[in-house]
Each structure stands twice: as C-alpha cells, then as structure tokens.
Amino acid sequence: MHSLFYHVSFRSCVRTATLATKPGPSVSPPLCPPRFPMCLGDTCTASLEPHGSPPPPHIAMCRFHFGHYVSVTCADACSWAGGRDPHPGKSRGSPQLEGEAGRLPPPPPPPPWLLEGGREGGRAGKGKRGRGRPGRVATPPSLVSSALPAAKYPAIKALMRPDPRLKWTVLGLVLAQLLACWLVRGLAWRWLLFWAYAFGGCVNHSLTLAIHDISHNAAFGTGRAARNRWLAVFANLPVGVPYAASFKKYHVDHHRYLGGDGLDVDVPTRLEGWLFCTPARKLLWLALQPLFYSLRPLCVHPKAVTRMEVLNALVQLAADAAIFALWGLKPVVYLLASTLLGLGLHPISGHFVAEHYMFLKGHETYSYYGPLNWITFNVGYHVEHHDFPSIPGCNLPLVRKIAPEYYDHLPQHHSWVKVLWDFVLEDSLGPYARVKRVCKLAEERL
Template sequence: MKPDRHLIWVVVLMVLAQLIAFYLVKDLDWKWVIFWAYVFGSCISHSMTLAIHEISHNSAFGNCKAMWNRWFGIFANLPLGLPYSISFKRYHMDHHRYLGGDGIDVDIPTDFEGWLFCTRFRKFIWIVLQPLFYAIRPLCINPKPISRLEIINLLAQLSFDVVIYYFWGIKSVCYMLAGSVLGLGLHPISGHFIAEHYMFLKGHETYSYYGPLNLLTFNVGYHNEHHDFPNIPGKSLPLVKKIAAEYYDNLPQYNSWIKVLYDFVMDDTISPYSRMKRHLKGDVKQE
C-alpha cells in the first residue's frame, strides 16, 4: 500500500500524446478525424479515465498528499474535454464504502434503465449510451452539492478546451470529445463496466478479468483484488493475486471484455437489472 510514482510519468506522457494528436488532426478530413478518434483517441481517453480512477485512490502521491492527487487528477482530466475527475472521486468512494447501496452507489443502473433496456437491441443501445447514463445517473440517484474543487475542475477544463479551439480549431475539439464519448461507449475497453459487477452467475457480485487489456487500464481488471485492497495501486494488483492465489484462482473470471459485451447483449437473462442491490439500514452519512 504505497504510491505508484510511475503513474505520474505515464499520465504526463498520455497528456502529451493527446496534445500531439490534437495538432495532427486539425487539418484532416472529418472522416479521418472520427476514425482516429475511435482508433486512437478513444483508447487514450478511456485509459485516462482509469488513470483518474487510480488517482482518486491517491495512488499518484499517496494519502499524505491527498490534495496533490486532486490537482493532478484535474491535470489528467484535461485531454478528456469534459470535467470528470473531482466528481468521480466523490462518487467512487461511495461505490467502495457502500457497494450496491440503494440510493448511494451510482454505479447501479436506475430502475428506468432496467425497465427500458431489456431486449437485445435496447441493451446494445444502452452500451452505446453508457457515457450519457454515467453522467446523468448521479443527479438522479444521489445528487450532492457542488464543491469548490468541482468548480475549479470545470473552469480548468473549459479554459483548456477554449485554448485548443483557439490554436487548432474545431476538429481538434471534436476529436477530443468524440474520443471520450466513443471510448466509454461501444468499445472493447468498455467491457470492464459490465464485467466488474454484473451477476452473470448467481452469488458472485464482483469478477476479475486477466486479459491483455489490463496493460491499457492500469490493471482495473483485477477487480476482486482491487475491492479487497483499494489502497494498493493497480500496478501491484497482479502481485496480490500471486501472493493470495488460493483466494482468487478459483473465483469466476474473464479473459475477454469483448465476449462480456457480446454475452450481455445476447443473453436474455442478463440486463441492467443484473446487479446486487443492498437496502442499507439506518442513516448513512454522506460527504
């Protein structure tokens, strides 16, 4: 349980890579802007959201420098185009403390989502629209007062977007936003959203994935290990599995996020309702 200093340099390089991409796409035809947004930008954007996930657990600078992690999260947020980091931190901690908590854990789909997206075609549309639901769901399930840091996150992001538009034009801005939306929707990496907690098997609430996409996602696939030890950086989660192999090797697991997406759509017994929901007793203190 110690900071991962390499995370800092990886994030800096990812931001620089996207800045170079913003410059390179500014004069391309629109079809190529969208093509590269999906093929390259979406991978970087989704990977950056998972870097922000690591930063939300103070993995960059450690728990003793919590505010350094918050500022660094705002910096990592810049190439995504939309303010995300600070709000994610606030809600993600609830996900760990009250996993499946009704009215608290905003990772749980709403009743409306479960009711509407119940056929194969509708579930496919739901996967495409996942970024929209992840953005709106907190406002419906567990709205929180806007914090000072969220306002700073918003202003920093808007300023960055204006600078990109001023110097490189609308195509660079569209590449940035399209990469974020496409990367979090119908994309192989997005399989982790469903793989982590959707109950394909009764009695098993959390699942790990041990495939190659962990290399792009800071080992978020090691999800049982992450929930057991949320203060251990993703870099070290494979070591957790190795040390405690007798606890993890026999648990249900995945080797393909693409297959998870396919099975979710095609299996008529699985839907957004396929989550463990807990009705917590008593008052739960909120931040």
C-alpha cells in the first residue's frame, strides 16, 4: 500500500497538476484531466510534498481513492461560491503541466442561476458555517462546469418546472403493488419470491427513484414543499420500511458535498472498502446494498430524527399493519422482499455503481442512456442531473439534446448489468473506487 500526495496552489482553480512518486521530477500521465477536480478557472501550479507534510493552512485537502490500494490527496481550495484564490500571488509550485492537459481551453463560466443558488445546493450553509468561504467545498463542483452558451440559458431554465405526470405515475405504481399484494396472498413461497424479484423489485426500485425525484420538489415545485413530502410518503408505502423522509434529509448533502468525507453518506466506509475487496465479497456487498444504504448514515453522519421521519414511520407501519390484517403475512413479505431484492443484486441496481464509481481515473460521475431509464425516471442521466438537480427526470434528456457538445463526449455506461459484472470481477474496482473529499465542514463537525 502506498500513497501519493500533492499540494496545489491556485491562481483561479485546478486545471492540471503534476504528479510525482517522490519530491523531484514529475512523471506522467497527469491525474487531472478536464473537470477533475472540476472547479472553475483555467490555471494552476502544483508541487509535490513528501508523505506526511502538512498542507498549507489555506488548503482544504481532498482524498481521491483509486482501486483498493492507491490514494491520491489533492488540494481543492476553489470555493464554488467564492470562486477566487484565497491567497493570490502566493504560488509555491512548479509551472503548469505541459502537454495535452496543459493545452485545454478554460471552461466557460457557469450559468448565473447556479452560482447565485437555488434551494438545492446553490449556496453553502448559513450561520456559523458561512457561505462558501475560500478553502471550503461549499457546493460540489459541476461535472461539466454547469456552463452552457448564453443563447441556451432560457431553454435550460424552461426545463426547471414540476413534472405534472409524476404524481399520476406514482399512483399507478402504488396501485400496481397493492394489486400484486392481493394476487400473491395464496402463492407458494418460491413463486412469491420469484415475483418479488421479477416484478416487485422493478416496481419498488422505481418508486425509490420516484422518491428521489420528489425530493428535488419535482412533483409540485419548491413552493409546495409539503405536498412533495407527503407524495414521497405515499410513494414509500409499497417499499415496506420508512425511507422517504430520511432520504430527503441526506440526499441534500450528496448534492452539496459530493464525496464529502463524513457528509456524503453514499460513499462507502473504510470498513466496507477493506472488507469487500474480492469478487465473492463484492457480490455479497451488492446483494446487501439496501442494508448498507440504510445503516451507513447512522454510522457516518448521524442526524437528529425529524418530525417528518416520525410521521413517515407511523404511516408506513399503519400501512403494513393494514395489509397484514387484510391479506395476511405473505403480501407483507412480498413487499419487503421486493425492496431487498430489487435494490440488491438486480439489473436496475447497477445505477448505484454506475453513477459515481471511478471506472476511469479522473471521471467521477457517469451517465447511462439506455432503455432502463424508462422505468427509473431517467436517473441514468446522472451527469445532467448533478448539473441541474432542479430539472425533473422527465426533462433530463432534453438537457443533453440542447447541449450535446457538453455531454456526448463524456465517458458513459451502456449497460448496468455490465457495470455490475465489471465491478465484481475487476480488481481495480470496489467500494474504494470513489472520489472522497475532506470538506472543512466535516473537519469542524469532527
């Protein structure tokens, strides 16, 4: 096991950097292609420091994990809300790397509504945490700089509207599962589990992704937050366990602090990365994804229970009790099995790995444009979603259509099943294959 560390001094933000295995001459290839670490700006200088050397006090360190063994520590002092060098003129490193990365043009500026913020990650927190002070990752950097030509801004902004069909789609999925509960009440257990995987798993996974869309206020808009919350609770009913309110609470951090150590609970823990490192263990880890996703927040970033979470739990328990009273135990088992199997080792679950696991070094987020988007509310358009989280899933394909030059050239997945296959069999992939940032907020909390 070894670690490679480099510190970056900023003029505007990171664009390229020189990587070396020890202090002295640099080696290639660089680990900072375009959009990595994905900040604004066009120039930077870099220098290598020996392992264990403390970073400059104004640098917020970020850890990038590649495979199981090599970790690279990169400085990310570009505040997305601040957008300027905290210590201009204090360059302390080598000149900008020459070559392919050095010849890249600077990214265009982000749209003004993203810099000025919305309700979903546009600003840093308030109060003593400040508003995006330099040296802090206040908002996750955009994956394509969230920048589109000025002539296209109105077209993108027009997509930031509620999806009027979302509530009816949710109603149809919930009724379909209730009908299935009635149908499976007399089935043999082996057939109940078969249909829980083949049908119920697809429906329940789709409902969890509907909850994801609703958590971005995609059903009724930001002005009707209460309606969105209760629609999410309604969509939660076939899942069998309370999920919607807790997901909303933590998903905000996923967008604000993508990969933030101690903040983004989507990032596996060190124990997961160490333990699930062989094909058989990774297969088990995939099968147990629902358990890890539900328990990890309690260990990584516990938060106080909210009133909405209590209401979500009470409504869910009442629904489960009503189904049990009406049709017996088998329908309840069917719903729970649909959730565990559908969010576990299931073709649709490939999106959990496809979205942010680093299949290519330097590329943190990937999109998938295949047919499974039809039943997953276009969650495969994940680069587009992180650039514009206020756009509902039904409109994400239009983002790519409006600005193909910003998305078509990016690495993308073509099959979620192949994603799972590669994740299990490739030695370079595993729970550690994630970008992990140490945000100042996490340091303050610890």
